[in-house]
Amino acid sequence: MGIPNGITRREALVRTALLLGGTLAASTIAGADRAVWAATPGWRPRSLSAQQAEMVATIAEHIIPATDTPGARAAGVHRLVDAFLTDFYGDDERRRFLAGLRATNIRAMRDCGAPFLRCTDRQQVALLTALDAEAYLPR
Numbered sequence: 001m002g003i004p005n006g007i008t009r010r011e012a013l014v015r016t017a018l019l020l021g022g023t024l025a026a027s028t029i030a031g032a033d034r035a036v037w038a039a040t041p042g043w044r045p046r047s048l049s050a051q052q053a054e055m056v057a058t059i060a061e062h063i064i065p066a067t068d069t070p071g072a073r074a075a076g077v078h079r080l081v082d083a084f085l086t087d088f089y090g091d092d093e094r095r096r097f098l099a100g101l102r103a104t105n106i107r108a109m110r111d112c113g114a115p116f117l118r119c120t121d122r123q124q125v126a127l128l129t130a131l132d133a134e135a136y137l138p139r
Helices: 009-019 026-032 050-063 077-087 091-112 121-135
Strands: none
Touching: 050 077, 050 091, 050 121, 077 091, 091 121
């Protein structure tokens, strides 16, 4: 099922990964459709802090919200991202990803007066929209 701007949920997931600083392999994304990542009881992030995992889940849910199908949070995108950071990313890639989360929080503080997770949904979406537009500026 596509989302309003005409892209598919799978493409939105890929864009989420790119926005957050990494690229996911298509075969792994296909596995995310089955919500395998969301089904592990007692899961704890290994590379992300609990707050960072919540931030990733919130960002992903804004991009792929629950509709008649599960959204990104229910699919466990934050768990998938943590697994990639832990098992597949090198130290430099991991640091760059985490720096991106910190930069997003700093931007939220500047633009909204609160860390990203304390911003309203509307503020979070406005910030993500601005970051997305800036990422695609001509160079």
